Amino acid sequence: MQYNELKNNLIKAIDVAKSMKKPEIEDNILIISDYISRSAGKILYIGLLSSGKKATLLTPTEAVLYSLPYYENFNKTIIFSMNPKDSRSVHAAEVSRVMNLEVEFISPKLDDTLEERLKYLGVKRIFINSEWPIITSSIASLLWIPKDLGERYERIKKEMDNLEGALDWLNEKYKSNIERIKKINEEFAIFYTPSTEAGGIYAYNILQNCAFALPIEFLKNKIKYRKILLTSSVDSSDFKDLIIMFKIDYTGNELIEFNTDPITVGLYSMLFISLISDKLL
Known part of the structure; x- marks a missing residue:
């Protein structure tokens, strides 16, 4: 791929990221991501911590086995996934709903059976309609940082605009x-x-x-x-x-x-x- 093509593709990814619905950012959020989608999860996690909010970043298995059943103070769950057959992340969404947490699931379209399961559970979907879902979701995570950062937010926003x-x-x-x-x-x-x-x-x-x-x-x-x-x-x-x-x-x-x-x-x-x-x- 030539440099100009790489740059054009980045512009397309930025446009998709800007068009994605922003999740409701609250305090004490559980962020769940597998290894492939970890980049987007970590960027959002650092942004939330830097704005003074409480956030936890776990894998689907860590969340299901070691956190959700024992910690009742999460306000909501945000899940990133890149695998269309990601049953573990869907299971994490299910356990979150059992714990009466609102869930926003951010990914490309999953297999039909998993999409039906998320719909049945009442999970809010944010689709990544991009040829480059990892970079697109990571850009979106940066766009979603809270405004609580004051002047620092304005500086970061200026960087993101360019x-x-x-x-x-x-x-x-x-x-x-x-x-x-x-x-x-x-x-x-x-x-x-x-x-x-x-x-x-x-x-x-x-x-x-x-x-x-x-x-x-x-x-x-x-x-x-x-x-x-x-x-x-x-x-x-x-x-x-x-x-x-x-x-x-x-x-x-x-x-x-x-x-x-x-x-x-x-x-x-x-x-x-x-x-x-x-x-x-």
Whole structure:
């Protein structure tokens, strides 16, 4: 895919994200996402925490087995899914409804039997009608952050209004990193910090030679792969020891640090990965 085509596809994804119905954002929300849809869930989660709201991010199984039956203070459940046969997320919606929680289920169209089940349960549906549901839902999650952030919200909103230009500045700022990573023929490992988890998971889903994606703490382990670390200037201050170790470990490693708001870093790290893969998911 050529750069211009990638940019045009991003513009289409942005348009779809802006057209998606915004879920009602309340305090003390349970966010549920599987591994593939984790990027969108994590971006919304960080946005809610940063605005002072309580939020919990779990997988469908964690929510069903370890949280919903025992914790009665959630106000609603928001579920992200990318799998048309995602029975576990539908089961999480069912358990949430049994607990008398309002549920908003965000995904492309599921198999008919699962859609019928959600309708029967009274689950509110938000469809992702996009060729690139992962990036589209992640953009939407950023658009849905609460306005409680004050001036910070206005700054982020201004960035989002010019999101199609993000590929340009990312490509310019990290051009040498992108070119070097594109030339890697062997498998490599992606490591991420809390704010760049969305990009790390996205890399695992979209880059064929990404063997695995792990939190930065796993850098202490003896992993015999070339390593790429996605971090932010905010996160880096808390992981100085690991970053120093990373820099002296192997000259073929790539350190990518994003100097932007922690709320937007997740999406920018995903777009950076798309510049390497030349496609969106």
